[in-house]
């Protein structure tokens with residue numbers, strides 16, 4: 001078992017840690033070291049080492065198929081559900097090795113919310129969608145559920161739109177509302193981290209803008225890791241950006257520096273739209 | 277348009293077709309093209325005729341059977357016939373009743389449903405949600421399920437006799453009631469007949485459930501698991517509610533198949549004659565299907581029996597129909613409730 005990574009040890013700094021000075025108040029939360037992943041024999045992630053800070057937005061960009069979703073799913077062990085997946089390397093969250101045998105995956109996933117590319121509300125009422133995560137934890141108290149539902153919907157900027165129809169089906173909402181509902185559902189159980197896999201890729205510009213505003217609001221309380229193939233989006237909302245290409249982490253730095261002064265030619269080419 | 281206008285047109289068409297045939301014979305290069313054209317026209321009308329004819333024939337046969345049964349059974353049908361027992365004379369049209377058989381048939385079908393749905397659903401959930409699709413165990417189970425569907429029903433009857441009555445029932449008697457002369461469990465009984473029917477209809481429920489489980493969007497399972505739900509919670513709270521209409525369809529098919537079956541219950545629970553209704557799960561029962569057989573082969577006076585023979589068939593059809601309708605009504609209620617959430 002690899003020893004927990006010392007966050008003070010600077011790894012190949014501009015590539016793996018990101019610049020530190022501007023974000024000194026944000027302690028490292030997720031430490032990924034030499035993470036590789038294979039689907040059967042196909043290598044999807046190749047020695048990823050990256051350090052993600054708390055209560056900032058970290059964006060993973062790269063052309064589609066480069067392994068962004070795969071990487072994201074390593075952080076809450078959703079890849080465990082896929083047959084024939086092999087993982088090497090380590091992921092520490094708050095200094096705990098999440099792939100160690102002592103870790104309860106169920107408990108882990110309660111600490112790490114996830115929002116998917118395709119919004120996936122349950123075919124239940126809006127209320128039951130939000131209350132789902134709490135109910136499976138055994139919360140039965142009606143007042144507590146009511147309060148959590150309202151707070152989550154307010155946090156997800158959806159309350160005003162749905163407060164009069166909490167008990168009608170979530171499937172009746174628009175695409176953008178459904179995605180905000182999924183965000184509300186994820187934050188209802190108060191996770192520390194929210195993983196978002198291209199949460200706005202299926203939405204129109206207006207709905208996308210609302211989600212982006214929401215993300216900026218949520219980062220005050222949550223650590224957000226977002227995957228996007230939309231560079232403008234990464235530039236607008238993230239504090240750190242990581243550029244993935246063909247399963248490798250090419251560059252990782254503050255978003256400001258990535259978009260103004262990238263260290264690698266490949267990054268520059270991608271950001272300026274010369275490929276991908 | 278009038279008929280007159282159509283005639284010259286159809287004549288024209290015929291003429292064109294004849295010319296086409298002639299051209300076809302004369303000109304080689306057009307041969308393939310023309311055969312294809314004619315090939316489309318000719319069989320399509322032939323197939324329409326064939327399929328239409330077959331459909332008509334089936335409807336005709338069904339209508340004939342139903343009419344025949346109703347015509348002959350009408351005189352034997354009465355309210356008394358439906359609600360009365362068999363204590364007087366089960367072969368006499370003026371005295372016999374079929375209430376015990378209605379009761380027995382309904383009881384064995386309902387009990388069967390209670391056995392087959394949980395077992396079938398759990399098996400299907402295991403196969404689709406838990407087992408790896410390529411593992412040998414999964415393949416063996418799936419193969420077994422498919423083969424089960426092809427076994428003749430009399431074989432299920434023998435299986436029920438050997439497994440449920442002799443083996444399970446016999447052991448229950450030896451374990452819990454040692455020294456009792458009369459077997460309690462180790463004899464034909466309502467519970468064993470229902471279980472035998474449940475085994476017979478298991479494939480139907482498994483296949484229907486599996487299909488509905490596979491139709492559920494994988495995103496819903498992921499959403500639940502990502503919220504920290506266990507696999508079991510995901511199955512119970514997200515997957516099964518979605519699959520419910522499919523499960524009930526399986527139940528409906530099972531009821532349809534089982535209601536009219538006699539062979540599986542012949543050795544496992546059906547009684548030739550009983551003075552009273554079954555009092556417990558270990559009692560035998562009288563059954564409508566089996567009663568039809570009894571009436572048609574054992575009657576001392578065929579003239580007095582014939583009307584009730586047909587009337588019993590009418591009641592059997594009516595009961596099967598009613599059980600199906602009940603199941604369909606339940607399913608449509610469930611669907612409505614689900615649809616409100618879609």
Ligand SMILES: Nc1ncnc2c1ncn2[C@@H]1O[C@H](COP(=O)(O)OP(=O)(O)O)[C@@H](O)[C@H]1O
Nearest residue numbers: 039044062063064065066067068069070071082
């Ligand atoms: N379940 C899977 N089984 C096999 N290969 C997969 C699976 N999921 C993704 N891949 C492959 O892994 C690579 C990375 O995919 P993914 O992480 O989805 O990329 P991205 O999200 O950046 O578009 C792709 O080549 C993809 O085909």
Ligand SMILES: [Mg+2]
Nearest residue numbers: 068069070197
């Ligand atoms: Mg992806």
